[in-house]
Amino acid sequence: MSQQQQNTDQQLAQLRDRIDQIDADIARLISQRAECALQVAEVKKANGEDALYYRPEREAQVLRRAMERNGGPLTDEEMARLFREIMSACLALEEPIKVAYLGPEGTFTQQAALKHFGNSAKSRPLAAIDEVFREVEAGAVNYGVVPVENSTEGVINHTLDNFLTSNLQICGEVELRIHHHLMISDITRPEAITRIYSHAQSLAQCRKWLDSHYPNVERVAVASNAEAAKRVKGEWNAAAIAGDMAADLYGLKVLAEKIEDRPDNSTRFLIIGSQAVPPSGDDKTSLMVSMRNEPGALHDLLEPFRRHSIDLTRVETRPSQSGNWTYVFFIDFAGHRDTPSIAEALREVADCASDIKVLGSYPRGVL
Numbered sequence: 001m002s003q004q005q006q007n008t009d010q011q012l013a014q015l016r017d018r019i020d021q022i023d024a025d026i027a028r029l030i031s032q033r034a035e036c037a038l039q040v041a042e043v044k045k046a047n048g049e050d051a052l053y054y055r056p057e058r059e060a061q062v063l064r065r066a067m068e069r070n071g072g073p074l075t076d077e078e079m080a081r082l083f084r085e086i087m088s089a090c091l092a093l094e095e096p097i098k099v100a101y102l103g104p105e106g107t108f109t110q111q112a113a114l115k116h117f118g119n120s121a122k123s124r125p126l127a128a129i130d131e132v133f134r135e136v137e138a139g140a141v142n143y144g145v146v147p148v149e150n151s152t153e154g155v156i157n158h159t160l161d162n163f164l165t166s167n168l169q170i171c172g173e174v175e176l177r178i179h180h181h182l183m184i185s186d187i188t189r190p191e192a193i194t195r196i197y198s199h200a201q202s203l204a205q206c207r208k209w210l211d212s213h214y215p216n217v218e219r220v221a222v223a224s225n226a227e228a229a230k231r232v233k234g235e236w237n238a239a240a241i242a243g244d245m246a247a248d249l250y251g252l253k254v255l256a257e258k259i260e261d262r263p264d265n266s267t268r269f270l271i272i273g274s275q276a277v278p279p280s281g282d283d284k285t286s287l288m289v290s291m292r293n294e295p296g297a298l299h300d301l302l303e304p305f306r307r308h309s310i311d312l313t314r315v316e317t318r319p320s321q322s323g324n325w326t327y328v329f330f331i332d333f334a335g336h337r338d339t340p341s342i343a344e345a346l347r348e349v350a351d352c353a354s355d356i357k358v359l360g361s362y363p364r365g366v367l
């Protein structure tokens with residue numbers, strides 16, 4: 001063995017010893033943290049029947065702190081992701097929480113659920129957004145994850161419409177960068193592709209790329225990207241547009257990566273549940289308001305937000321479903337409903353609205 005090789009081996013052995021020691025320290029500290037979480041659970045249990053184990057505001061604070069104190073070389077996001085998993089495991093010790101998401105397995109909504117709750121939550125795919133709402137309302141699961149808007153394609157009306165009849169609260173939000181890939185199965189002949197499956201929204205998000213690379217290929221809209229991935233398994237002349245999770249789940253080969261027309265393509269998801277979330281220090285509030293159908297009504301509705309310097313992040317209009325030509329406004333703004341100036345603005349809005357429902361105040365998405 002050369003001298004140089006011996007030096008390399010010696011250096012590696014020393015560094016690995018050091019890593020082993022650090023790992024032992026990390027493991028000991030994680031166990032101590034988990035013991036603390038178990039004690040937290042005891043305190044919560046002693047306080048009453050309806051102990052709330054999952055605390056979105058506290059989780060957001062823990063993750064933000066992990067990012068703030070990070071001095072590298074890992075990125076802030078990587079550091080927060082590690083803490084996300086540690087906290088997920090600690091929460092599972094306190095009480096394994098059940099989360100329903102818009103399935104099937106392999107969809108971006110599953111990815112969002114994992115990103116938000118970590119891998120220790122028990123997650124269950126459901127076939128439709130309405131079902132996710134229903135299962136949370138029935139108490140069959142603790143929380144639900146549903147998509148609400150995409151930066152390219154806009155709002156997901158189905159989710160907003162569910163709030164018209166549901167009493168669930170929004171407990172959190174999570175944003176996901178959406179990367180679409182063109183994928184094929186091991187029997188697909190790339191030169192013979194005549195059909196591309198995907199969800200209608202994903203086909204729309206890749207329209208320009210498809211126009212230039214597969215102008216004459218039939219585009220077939222199916223219920224989800226994961227469903228598209230599943231279909232190409234047995235077809236030699238078809239491809240699917242879907243994300244990484246679907247490619248892994250169905251063992252597909254990625255033919256072209258990141259084919260979305262806009263590189264900043266992202267989707268925002270909501271966490272729905274039945275608890276009101278206390279302030280975390282950086283929160284958003286979602287509101288549903290119906291107005292009398294008169295000139296100036298929208299102006300009256302928005303005026304209190306201006307007067308109290310509240311930053312609106314989104315305003316959507318939907319037909320109310322309770323009468324022709326009456327509308328409901330979905331409004332998101334920065335801040336928590338318990339903040340005095342916001343509480344005052346909400347009172348003023350209530351004075352001029354025919355109906356108002358605060359859908360929830362919740363921590364701004366951290367990861």
Ligand SMILES: O=C(O)C(=O)C[C@]1(C(=O)O)C=C[C@@H](O)C=C1
Nearest residue numbers: 040053054055058059087090091
């Ligand atoms: O602080 C709490 O209430 C906890 O239960 C502890 C903890 C954590 O591991 O830090 C776990 C779950 C909660 O969702 C928030 C935080």
